[in-house]
Amino acid sequence: MNKRQKIAPVWRVLTLIVLALFVIFVVYPLILILYRSILDPKTNSITMENFTRFFTRKYYTNTLKNSFKVTVVATLIAATLGLLMAYITRQVKIRGTKTLNILIVVSYLSPPFIGAYAWIQLLGRNGIITGFFNKLFGIQLPGIYGFAGIVLVFSLQSFPLVYMYVCGALENLDNSLNEAAESLGASNFQRVTGIILPLILPTVLASSLLVFMRVFSDFGTPMLIGEGYRTFPVVLYNQFMGEVTNDNYFAAALCVIILFITLVFFFLQRWIAQRHSYSMSALKPMQPREVRPLSKALCYLFVYGVVFLGMLPQVTVIITSFLKESTPGMFTNEFSLVNYRTIFSKNPLVIPNTYLFGLCAIVLVVVIGTLISYLSVRKRSVLTSTVDTLTMLPYIIPGSVLGIAFLYAFAKPPLALTGTAAIIIVALTVRRMPYTIRSATAIVGQISPSIEEASISLGASEVRSFGEIMVPMMMPGVIAGAIMSWVTVISELSSSIMLYRASTQTLTVSVYTEVIRDCFGNAAAYSTVLTATSVLSMLLFFKLTGKRSISV
Amino acid sequence: MGVAIEVDNVIKRYGDHTVINGLSLDIKPGEFFTLLGPSGCGKTTLLRMIIGFNTIEGGEIRVDGQVINKIPTNRRNMGMVFQNYAVFPHMNVRDNVAYGLKTRKVDKAERRRRADEMLKMVKIDQYADRMPAQLSGGQQQRVALARAIVIQPDVLLMDEPLSNLDAKLRVEMRNVIKRIQHQVGITTVYVTHDQEEALSVSDRIAVMHDGVIQQIDTPKRIYLRPANEFVAGFIGLTNFLPADNDGGTLDFGCGYRVPVTTLREGAQKAVTVAARPEEITIHPAGEPGIPGEIRSSVFLGTSTHYFVALNAEKEVEVTVPSDLSDTLADGTKVALRILPDKVNIFNRESHTSLIREGV
Ligand SMILES: Nc1ncnc2c1ncn2[C@@H]1O[C@H](COP(=O)(O)OP(=O)(O)O)[C@@H](O)[C@H]1O
Ligand SMILES: [Mg+2]
Numbered sequence: 001m002n003k004r005q006k007i008a009p010v011w012r013v014l015t016l017i018v019l020a021l022f023v024i025f026v027v028y029p030l031i032l033i034l035y036r037s038i039l040d041p042k043t044n045s046i047t048m049e050n051f052t053r054f055f056t057r058k059y060y061t062n063t064l065k066n067s068f069k070v071t072v073v074a075t076l077i078a079a080t081l082g083l084l085m086a087y088i089t090r091q092v093k094i095r096g097t098k099t100l101n102i103l104i105v106v107s108y109l110s111p112p113f114i115g116a117y118a119w120i121q122l123l124g125r126n127g128i129i130t131g132f133f134n135k136l137f138g139i140q141l142p143g144i145y146g147f148a149g150i151v152l153v154f155s156l157q158s159f160p161l162v163y164m165y166v167c168g169a170l171e172n173l174d175n176s177l178n179e180a181a182e183s184l185g186a187s188n189f190q191r192v193t194g195i196i197l198p199l200i201l202p203t204v205l206a207s208s209l210l211v212f213m214r215v216f217s218d219f220g221t222p223m224l225i226g227e228g229y230r231t232f233p234v235v236l237y238n239q240f241m242g243e244v245t246n247d248n249y250f251a252a253a254l255c256v257i258i259l260f261i262t263l264v265f266f267f268l269q270r271w272i273a274q275r276h277s278y279s280m281s282a283l284k285p286m287q288p289r290e291v292r293p294l295s296k297a298l299c300y301l302f303v304y305g306v307v308f309l310g311m312l313p314q315v316t317v318i319i320t321s322f323l324k325e326s327t328p329g330m331f332t333n334e335f336s337l338v339n340y341r342t343i344f345s346k347n348p349l350v351i352p353n354t355y356l357f358g359l360c361a362i363v364l365v366v367v368i369g370t371l372i373s374y375l376s377v378r379k380r381s382v383l384t385s386t387v388d389t390l391t392m393l394p395y396i397i398p399g400s401v402l403g404i405a406f407l408y409a410f411a412k413p414p415l416a417l418t419g420t421a422a423i424i425i426v427a428l429t430v431r432r433m434p435y436t437i438r439s440a441t442a443i444v445g446q447i448s449p450s451i452e453e454a455s456i457s458l459g460a461s462e463v464r465s466f467g468e469i470m471v472p473m474m475m476p477g478v479i480a481g482a483i484m485s486w487v488t489v490i491s492e493l494s495s496s497i498m499l500y501r502a503s504t505q506t507l508t509v510s511v512y513t514e515v516i517r518d519c520f521g522n523a524a525a526y527s528t529v530l531t532a533t534s535v536l537s538m539l540l541f542f543k544l545t546g547k548r549s550i551s552v
Numbered sequence: 553m554g555v556a557i558e559v560d561n562v563i564k565r566y567g568d569h570t571v572i573n574g575l576s577l578d579i580k581p582g583e584f585f586t587l588l589g590p591s592g593c594g595k596t597t598l599l600r601m602i603i604g605f606n607t608i609e610g611g612e613i614r615v616d617g618q619v620i621n622k623i624p625t626n627r628r629n630m631g632m633v634f635q636n637y638a639v640f641p642h643m644n645v646r647d648n649v650a651y652g653l654k655t656r657k658v659d660k661a662e663r664r665r666r667a668d669e670m671l672k673m674v675k676i677d678q679y680a681d682r683m684p685a686q687l688s689g690g691q692q693q694r695v696a697l698a699r700a701i702v703i704q705p706d707v708l709l710m711d712e713p714l715s716n717l718d719a720k721l722r723v724e725m726r727n728v729i730k731r732i733q734h735q736v737g738i739t740t741v742y743v744t745h746d747q748e749e750a751l752s753v754s755d756r757i758a759v760m761h762d763g764v765i766q767q768i769d770t771p772k773r774i775y776l777r778p779a780n781e782f783v784a785g786f787i788g789l790t791n792f793l794p795a796d797n798d799g800g801t802l803d804f805g806c807g808y809r810v811p812v813t814t815l816r817e818g819a820q821k822a823v824t825v826a827a828r829p830e831e832i833t834i835h836p837a838g839e840p841g842i843p844g845e846i847r848s849s850v851f852l853g854t855s856t857h858y859f860v861a862l863n864a865e866k867e868v869e870v871t872v873p874s875d876l877s878d879t880l881a882d883g884t885k886v887a888l889r890i891l892p893d894k895v896n897i898f899n900r901e902s903h904t905s906l907i908r909e910g911v
Contacts, residue, residue, distance in 0.1 A: 450636055453605055453632070456605075457631060457709075458631075458699065459652055460626060460651075461626055464655070473641060
C-alpha cells in the first residue's frame with residue numbers, strides 16, 4: 001500500500017467531521033471535568049483544595065483502599081475462572097458448549113448490580129439459602145454482605161469476559177505448537193505453563209484490565225451489597241447524585257482520580273502486553289479431546305458448576321419475576337404476571353426507549369466506526385491517526401465519569417442536551433465506539449488493498465469504491481459485531497443512570513431504580529425482559545455467523 | 553488500436569528513500585512490454601506510477617504524447633490485473649466483469665452482452681453466474697483479465713499475474729494472456745520476476761536492477777546478447793570465466809586460446825567471458841581447452857548436465873545433448889572449450905558488453 005498519498009477532499013472532510021464530533025462529545029466534557037476539579041466551589045478560583053480534601057481524610061482514602069482490595073481480588077478470581085473455563089472447554093469435549101457459551105455471555109451482560117440484588121435474595125440476611133440453613137441448624141447467619149459479597153458478585157459476573165477473550169486467543173493457537181512441544185518431550189503441565197500460557201498472556205492481561213476497570217468503577221454492586229463497606233465509586237455517585245451531600249466540584253475531582261487510575265492501568269497493561277505479543281493465526285486450532293472418565297467428571301463438574309453459579313442470579317430473577325410479592329422482597333409461591341402488568345402500565349416508554357436508543361446508537365457506532373477504521377487503515381495521515389487515537393479514549397473512561405462529564409458539558413445552550421434522548425444515545429455510542437472500531441479495523445486489514453485499486457482502475461471514484469466494494473465486503477463482519485454491540489448497549493447502566501429522566505428511562509435504569517425502591521418484583525420483570533432480548537439477539541448472532549463462540 | 557507510453561526521467565521517492573531515480577523508457581503502440589527484474593528492484597513501483605496509484609516525484613509519463621502525471625487513476629482508462637486477482641468476492645463473475653462498464657454508464661443490456669463476449673474470449677462463460685469463491689485460482693485470474701480488458705483500456709497493466717498459480721497453470725495462463733493480448737492489440741505492460749515467463753510472452757523486455765534499466769530489447773537479444781553481466785547472470789544460467797583479450801583472441805591461460813569475431817574494435821584486455829552451459833563443449837583431457845574434472849552429472853532427458861570443477865573454488869555447468877554414449881564418470885579429467893561466436897564478452901571493470909553491433 002502506498003502510504004502518505006494525498007487524501008481526497010471527501011475523506012478529509014469526513015475525518016474533520018468525525019474529529020469535531022469527538023472533540024465536542026469526548027474531549028470537551030473531559031476537559032471540563034479536569035477544569036472543575038481544580039476550581040474552588042465558593043470562589044471559583046483555581047485550587048487543589050478538592051484533591052487535598054480527598055487525600056487528607058481517612059474516610060475518603062479508605063474508600064480507595066477498599067476499591068483496590070475488592071477489585072484486585074475479584075479480578076484475580078475472575079481471570080482464574082475465565083482462564084480455566086476457556087482452557088477446559090477448548091481441551092476437553094464438553095456437551096452443550098454452545099448453550100454454555102450463550103449462558104456465559106448472558107451472565108456477563110446483565111449489569112453487575114442485578115447479580116448483587118439476586119445474591120442478596122439468595123444469601124442475604126433473609127435470603128432463601130440463608131433461611132434454609134438457619135432453619136436446619138437453628139442459627140442466625142449474618143448473610144453475605146461487604147467485602148465477600150462484592151467479590152462474589154464481581155468474580156462471577158466478570159469471568160465471562162476473560163473467558164471470551166481467552167477462547168478467541170486459544171482458537172488462534174495452532175495445535176502444531178502444542179504437538180511440537182509434546183514431541184519435544186514436554187509434559188502436560190510444562191506445555192500449559194511453557195507454551196500456552198505465555199502465548200495467551202497478552203489476551204489474559206487485556207481482558208483482566210477490562211475486568212479491572214469495570215469492577216473498579218462500578219457503583220451499583222457495592223451500593224447494594226456493600227453495606228458498611230464503602231468503595232470509591234459509591235462515594236463518587238453519592239457526591240454527585242446524593243441529596244444530602246452534593247458537591248459537584250469535589251465530584252469532578254473524584255472523577256479525575258478514577259480517570260487517572262484507569263489510565264495508569266491501561267498503560268501498564270499496554271506496556272506488558274507489547275513486550276509479550278505474538279501474532280498468531282491457526283491453520284489447525286486445538287481440538288477438544290476425550291479424556292479419562294475421572295478427569296472428565298471433574299471438568300464437567302467445574303464447567304457446569306461455574307456456569308450454574310454465574311447464571312444463578314439470572315435464574316433467581318427470572319423466577320421471581322413470575323411470583324407475587326407479599327411484602328417488598330418477600331415472594332410468595334404463587335405464579336402471577338402482576339409484575340409484568342405493572343411494568344407495562346407504569347412507564348410504557350421503558351421498553352421502546354431501550355430498543356430505540358440501542359438501535360440509534362448501533363447505527364451511529366456502525367457507520368462512524370466503519371468509516372474511522374477504513375480511514376485510519378487506508379488513508380493514514382496525521383489527521384486520521386489523531387481521530388483513531390481519540391476514539392480510543394472512551395475505552396478508559398468509566399461510564400459514570402462519562403455521564404457526569406456529559407451533565408457538566410451539555411446542561412446549557414448551545415448544546416442543552418440534558419434530559420434528552422440524544423444525550424443517552426450519544427453516551428452509548430461513545431462508550432461502544434472503541435470496541436467497534438477495533439473489530440472493524442481488523443476487518444479492513446483482512447481485505448487486500450488491491451481489491452479497491454481494481455475498482456478504481458475500472459473507473460470508480462474512491463468514494464464509489466468504498467461504497468460499492470469495501471462496505472459490502474466489510475458488512476458480514478460488521479453486522480456480527482453490531483449484534484454484540486447491541487447486546488452490550490442495551491444493558492449499559494453506569495452512564496445512563498446519570499443521564500436519564502422519566503421520559504428517557506431504559507430497562508437497566510428501571511431495574512436499578514426499582515431495586516433501590518425495594519420493588520423487587522418489578523425489577524425482576526424488567527430484568528427478565530432485558531435478558532430475553534439479549535438471549536434472542538445472541539441466538540440471531542449464532543444463526544447469522546455460524547460461529548460457536550463470541551467476542552465482545 | 554493501442555497507445556504509446558513514454559516514461560521520461562521519472563523519480564519515485566518514499567520519504568528519503570529514492571527507489572527510482574530518473575528512469576526512462578518508450579513503449580510502442582500495441583506492444584507487449586515486460587518489466588523484468590529481481591524482487592524489490594522497483595517494477596511494481598514503476599507500474600503503479602503508470603496507472604496512478606503512486607505519485608510521481610519527478611519527470612513525466614506521457615500517453616500518446618499527453619502528460620498523465622496529474623490525471624487520477626479512474627480517468628486514465630487503464631486496466632490492471634493484480635497478483636492476488638482482486639476479484640470482488642461479493643459479485644458473481646459476470647458482475648465482476650461488467651463492473652468497469654457500469655462505472656462507464658454503459659446500459660444494462662450492452663453491459664451484459666459485452667461481459668458475456670469477454671467471458672467467452674477467456675473461456676469461462678460457463679461460470680458467468682458463479683461467485684468467485686467457487687472458482688479456482690486460474691479461473692479467478694481469467695475473470696480479472698476479462699474485467700480489465702472489457703473496458704477497452706488504452707493500456708493493460710499486469711503485476712505478476714501468474715505468481716499465485718501453480719507451475720502447470722502458469723504456463724497455460726501465460727499462453728492465454730499472450731493470445732488475448734494479440735487478439736485485442738492493447739499496449740500491455742507486464743511485470744514479472746520470472747525470466748522464462750518474460751521471454752515467452754513479451755515483444756520487448758526491460759531488465760531492471762535497483763531501480764535502473766539494464767537493457768531494453770527483444771527476448772531473443774536479451775537472452776543471446778545481454779548488455780551487461782547482470783543481465784547475463786539474471787537471464788538463464790551463465791558461467792563467468794575470466795580471460796585476456798589479446799587483439800581479438802581470448803586467452804584463458806593454461807595454453808587455451810581462441811579467436812573471436814564478435815568483439816568490438818578496441819576492446820580492453822581484461823574481460824569476462826559469459827558462457828551458457830550449452831555454449832561449452834567437453835573434450836578429452838590433454839586436448840586444447842580449460843582443464844577441469846567432472847564433479848557430478850544429472851541426466852535431464854534431452855540433455856545431460858555436468859558440473860565441472862576448474863579448481864578448488866570455480867565450478868562451471870555444461871549441458872551436452874543426450875546420446876547413447878556413456879555419461880562421463882565423476883572424477884573424469886576433461887578439457888572445456890567455448891563456442892566463440894555464441895559466448896558474450898564483458899569488460900571486467902565496467903561489466904558492460906564488448907560485443908559489436910549487429911552480431
Ligand atoms: N509504500 C512503500 N513505502 C516505502 N518503500 C516502498 C514502498 N513500496 C515499495 N517500497 C520499496 O521500493 C522498492 C521497490 O519495491 P517494488 O516496486 O515493490 O519492487 P518489485 O515490485 O520489483 O519487487 C523496495 O525496496 C521497497 O522496499
Ligand atoms: Mg512487485
